[in-house]
Amino acid sequence: MDEEEYQKMIKRCVRCSVCKWIPQVQIKSQKYASGCPAIDIYNYHPYSGGGKIILALAYEMGRIKPSEELRDIVYKCTVCGNCAVACKYMSTLEPIEIMMKLREKLVDTGCGPMPQQKTYIEAVKKVNNPYNEPHEKRMDWIPDDIHLDPKAKVLYYVGCTSSYRRKEMAIAAARIMNEAGISFNVLQEDEFCCGSPILRTGDSNTFEEILNKNLDIIESKGIETVVFSCAGCYDTFKVDYPLSRKYDFKVKHTVELFDELIESGQLKLTNNVPITVTYHDPCHLGRNAERYEDWDGDVVPLMPLISINIPPKPKRTGSKGIYDAPRNILKKIPGLKFVEMERIQEYAYCCGAGAGVKSAFPEMAIKTAKIRIEEAEDSGADILVSACPFCSTNLQDGIMDKNSKLKYFDISELILMALGLEPEKLKQATAEVA
Amino acid sequence: MLEKEILKEFQDIVGVENIDDGEVMTNAYAYNWCIEFVNYMEDKEPIPFSPIPKAVILPSSTEEVQKVVQLCNKYRIKFKAQSTGLGPWNQPSTDNSVILDLRRMNKIVKIDVKNLYAVVEPYVSGAQLQAETMKYGLNIHMPGAGPMASTLASHTSMAGPGFTSPQTGYSARNVLGTEWVLPTGEILRLGSFGLKNEPDWYSGDGPGPSLRGIMRGWVGTKSGLGVFTRVATKLFPYPCGTEYVLKGHSPIYDFKIPDFIRAYVVDCKNFKHLEKSFIRIEEEEIALICSHMSSYAVMAIFSYTLESLMDKIAFGSMKSPLVIVIAARTKREFDYKQKVMDYLMKELNLINIIGTKYEPESLFYAECLRTNLGYHGFIATGGFQSAKGQCDSAALCLRAEMKNKPLKQKYIEKGVIANDFGEGAWMTSYESGHFFHMEAPTFFDQTNVESVKGMGEYMEESNQMDLLKHLGVPFFIEGDHLHNHWGPHLMNYHNWLRKIKKIFDPNGVSDSGFYISGNEGDV
Numbered sequence: 004m005d006e007e008e009y010q011k012m013i014k015r016c017v018r019c020s021v022c023k024w025i026p027q028v029q030i031k032s033q034k035y036a037s038g039c040p041a042i043d044i045y046n047y048h049p050y051s052g053g054g055k056i057i058l059a060l061a062y063e064m065g066r067i068k069p070s071e072e073l074r075d076i077v078y079k080c081t082v083c084g085n086c087a088v089a090c091k092y093m094s095t096l097e098p099i100e101i102m103m104k105l106r107e108k109l110v111d112t113g114c115g116p117m118p119q120q121k122t123y124i125e126a127v128k129k130v131n132n133p134y135n136e137p138h139e140k141r142m143d144w145i146p147d148d149i150h151l152d153p154k155a156k157v158l159y160y161v162g163c164t165s166s167y168r169r170k171e172m173a174i175a176a177a178r179i180m181n182e183a184g185i186s187f188n189v190l191q192e193d194e195f196c197c198g199s200p201i202l203r204t205g206d207s208n209t210f211e212e213i214l215n216k217n218l219d220i221i222e223s224k225g226i227e228t229v230v231f232s233c234a235g236c237y238d239t240f241k242v243d244y245p246l247s248r249k250y251d252f253k254v255k256h257t258v259e260l261f262d263e264l265i266e267s268g269q270l271k272l273t274n275n276v277p278i279t280v281t282y283h284d285p286c287h288l289g290r291n292a293e294r295y296e297d298w299d300g301d302v303v304p305l306m307p308l309i310s311i312n313i314p315p316k317p318k319r320t321g322s323k324g325i326y327d328a329p330r331n332i333l334k335k336i337p338g339l340k341f342v343e344m345e346r347i348q349e350y351a352y353c354c355g356a357g358a359g360v361k362s363a364f365p366e367m368a369i370k371t372a373k374i375r376i377e378e379a380e381d382s383g384a385d386i387l388v389s390a391c392p393f394c395s396t397n398l399q400d401g402i403m404d405k406n407s408k409l410k411y412f413d414i415s416e417l418i419l420m421a422l423g424l425e426p427e428k429l430k431q432a433t434a435e436v437a
Numbered sequence: 438m439l440e441k442e443i444l445k446e447f448q449d450i451v452g453v454e455n456i457d458d459g460e461v462m463t464n465a466y467a468y469n470w471c472i473e474f475v476n477y478m479e480d481k482e483p484i485p486f487s488p489i490p491k492a493v494i495l496p497s498s499t500e501e502v503q504k505v506v507q508l509c510n511k512y513r514i515k516f517k518a519q520s521t522g523l524g525p526w527n528q529p530s531t532d533n534s535v536i537l538d539l540r541r542m543n544k545i546v547k548i549d550v551k552n553l554y555a556v557v558e559p560y561v562s563g564a565q566l567q568a569e570t571m572k573y574g575l576n577i578h579m580p581g582a583g584p585m586a587s588t589l590a591s592h593t594s595m596a597g598p599g600f601t602s603p604q605t606g607y608s609a610r611n612v613l614g615t616e617w618v619l620p621t622g623e624i625l626r627l628g629s630f631g632l633k634n635e636p637d638w639y640s641g642d643g644p645g646p647s648l649r650g651i652m653r654g655w656v657g658t659k660s661g662l663g664v665f666t667r668v669a670t671k672l673f674p675y676p677c678g679t680e681y682v683l684k685g686h687s688p689i690y691d692f693k694i695p696d697f698i699r700a701y702v703v704d705c706k707n708f709k710h711l712e713k714s715f716i717r718i719e720e721e722e723i724a725l726i727c728s729h730m731s732s733y734a735v736m737a738i739f740s741y742t743l744e745s746l747m748d749k750i751a752f753g754s755m756k757s758p759l760v761i762v763i764a765a766r767t768k769r770e771f772d773y774k775q776k777v778m779d780y781l782m783k784e785l786n787l788i789n790i791i792g793t794k795y796e797p798e799s800l801f802y803a804e805c806l807r808t809n810l811g812y813h814g815f816i817a818t819g820g821f822q823s824a825k826g827q828c829d830s831a832a833l834c835l836r837a838e839m840k841n842k843p844l845k846q847k848y849i850e851k852g853v854i855a856n857d858f859g860e861g862a863w864m865t866s867y868e869s870g871h872f873f874h875m876e877a878p879t880f881f882d883q884t885n886v887e888s889v890k891g892m893g894e895y896m897e898e899s900n901q902m903d904l905l906k907h908l909g910v911p912f913f914i915e916g917d918h919l920h921n922h923w924g925p926h927l928m929n930y931h932n933w934l935r936k937i938k939k940i941f942d943p944n945g946v947s948d949s950g951f952y953i954s955g956n957e958g959d960v
Contacts, residue, residue: 028690
């Protein structure tokens with residue numbers, strides 16, 4: 004969103020509060036009608052998507068100044084995008100883009116991001132990951148029996164969280180690709196942070212440097228397809244990178260790849276996995292994974308006060324996220340019973356970890372996770388599954404904190420079970436403590 | 438900001454985290470939809486911000502509300518309560534005020550299936566309550582503002598007409614027992630909830646004289662007479678099967694249309710025939726929805742973007758459209774209603790566009806059932822408000838519409854409000870034609886100062902016309918200035934209203950910016 008569009012759009016909120024809920028027509032109960040973790044936890048209107056539009060306007064009008072009060076409200080948001088889905092059911096407002104622009108402005112004034120986020124941004128600059136782990140240990144997750152092909156045209160971009168914190172996801176993804184006979188490689192010492200945790204805090208300049216570095220490396224290797232098991236990296240490459248720089252390679256999340264491999268018969272799920280599972284749509288893989296479509300049309304005045312876009316301007320409504328692939332996989336696992344939660348797909352409730360919230364506001368992250376876990380419990384499932392290392396960490400933290408009987412697995416771990424991999428290999432792939 | 442000692446006293450009531458007097462928070466609560474032209478009409482700068490409250494308070498119970506109100510009396514600070522908070526009526530009229538955001542009071546207290554009522558706190562939205570009552574095969578009334586609006590606020594503090602008004606009446610008329618924190622801090626329980634022995638919520642009147650009229654006034658007191666903390670509302674049979682399945686993705690969900698529901702869009706060609714058709718259809722008591730609207734509005738309710746609205750330009754030629762939806766719970770009931778409609782179509786010489794020239798998305802039916810049609814009004818310009826509103830006979834409502842048409846056209850030609858290709862009115866019956874509601878939805882651009890000013894001037898002229906042409910009291914006669922202007926023409930009602938206000942609110946702390954003050958010029 005450019006500055007001109009931003010200045011116009013921040014005047015248009017009608018304070019209807021639909022941004023606080025899932026789309027109105029989708030509400031099926033009082034308990035699960037809400038869609039916004041920030042407003043659920045902090046209650047005051049400015050925490051909602053519309054509230055942040057008001058803050059943006061008040062800021063531009065000079066009614067409020069950069070302050071800790073403003074910063075805390077603006078950063079207590081996981082940028083999950085539910086507000087945008089609910090608002091754009093009918094409207095053309097972009098609450099998330101406005102909020103991100105406001106974060107950029109706070110960074111420009113030195114007010115943002117949060118101190119904890121500044122720390123991890125420095126870590127990325129220093130050791131290429133937000134966890135401040137040594138760069139040389141980035142590939143330590145790779146077991147000896149994983150086969151990598153240095154000549155492969157498929158690149159598995161592991162990401163910081165799977166490399167250092169959720170190794171079971173990286174191992175599972177690699178094993179499954181080996182099992183399916185996919186020739187792939189990893190970037191080894193040339194893999195760095197994708198920049199997502201930095202971008203979401205509003206530090207767009209640092210992000211720009213990172214994306215250029217990453218694209219230079221990948222393009223220099225003649226890669227045709229980049230595969231991600233991290234929804235955050237996938238979203239960043241798929242949606243955010245092209246806004247600054249186009250590239251020619253394809254991007255795929257592992258759930259898309261595995262769904263194709265199962266469909267084509269390259270992966271055969273034969274082992275019985277008799278569990279009841281519900282699936283949590285990660286925001287990065289769901290509603291936020293919808294690309295911006297190029298639009299080169301005209302705004303044509305139709306009559307006084309009314310202009311239309313010719314041709315119609317594509318609207319990101321969250322409808323083009325990756326929703327079917329993970330569900331297809333789960334439904335094809337023998338013996339597995341799949342049940343849905345009430346809030347799913349483009350109106351799924353966030354896990355609570357995103358956009359720097361886990362580091363800056365851990366209490367908000369846990370509270371949100373517990374809300375989602377309760378919804379998963381209410382679905383009747385005994386296993387909660389997702390496809391994102393951030394969701395994995397936060398939901399497991401929430402399960403522990405809530406003392407829930409629910410168990411969490413990454414979807415790739417269930418595929419491993421269905422492939423009937425040997426128990427010791429599965430053992431190697433179990434989650435480490437977050 | 439509040440003085441430290443006063444802040445501390447409020448904190449002691451609601452907890453430190455539930456009161457905020459920071460610059461950012463209080464500025465955010467000064468914003469609302471349509472405040473820009475309200476400001477203009479009050480000779481202020483046409484910006485979308487009202488006076489900034491001293492603090493925002495989030496009480497969680499009636500007891501906390503009571504204590505907050507008592508403290509406001511002690512320090513003579515005005516309070517303004519809001520629930521879901523849509524519209525200028527939620528805004529303080531002075532900076533010597535606090536806002537009570539009732540968001541934490543969000544319980545459905547009771548759904549009494551046998552006696553057909555539900556009891557809710559302020560921050561239960563229409564969609565939430567309907568979703569729960571549907572589980573018992575029951576429905577609620579929702580205002581045209583939409584399913585995201587507070588059921589309690591619509592019932593106690595506004596009028597609340599809606600698309601299903603032929604069947605479900607209107608909010609203010611559906612109020613049963615009520616719990617009300619008066620401006621003095623006393624708690625008043627209205628209707629059967631006020632009984633000493635076995636209080637319950639089933640009746641809004643008695644024992645003793647009913648106070649519902651005082652509570653409601655003409656179209657609600659808009660927090661000008663205390664805070665309503667719980668209300669019982671009537672429930673109705675859900676109009677069709679309650680299986681509610683939406684597939685696909687936003688915004689065009691694929692709705693599994695219930696077996697027994699059907700829409701009709703007809704053009705009555707002229708006002709005279711519209712009145713006859715409207716009354717005849719309502720006489721038969723079969724309609725879930727029976728709304729007259731401009732041809733633009735007909736295009737809008739079937740559209741999800743401005744561009745897709747333009748695809749329906751064929752509807753733009755309709756002169757006096759009527760949108761009717763019938764729904765039934767059994768085949769026998771549905772057959773009967775369809776038969777009656779077939780008969781009426783012949784009798785009235787009407788042709789249904791639905792099924793002949795146009796087939797709506799299945800989602801249209803979900804939006805009818807969830808009362809989400811009003812929200813489509815924002816598609817054109819983003820800004821939308823009803824310039825006037827009447828609640829009377831079909832004849833008077835239509836007369837108001839006819840008289841308003843040239844006035845509206847004048848402002849359309851000035852280019853300050855958008856062209857809606859027609860009468861520019863929305864009209865529905867209440868309770869199958871017992872009486873009618875009319876308002877004049879108008880599309881303006883809130884980012885365009887000339888449009889904002891034009892909207893304000895149009896509203897003023899429209900109100901004035903109602904007075905001169907004897908068209909009844911418009912909906913938006915609010916605040917001292919307008920009441921003082923209208924009162925002398927209507928049996929000095931404003932003096933009575935002012936007495937009520939003074940008795941109920943001797944310290945004048947319940948913000949009267951959208952009601953009336955006890956002392957003229959107090960606000």
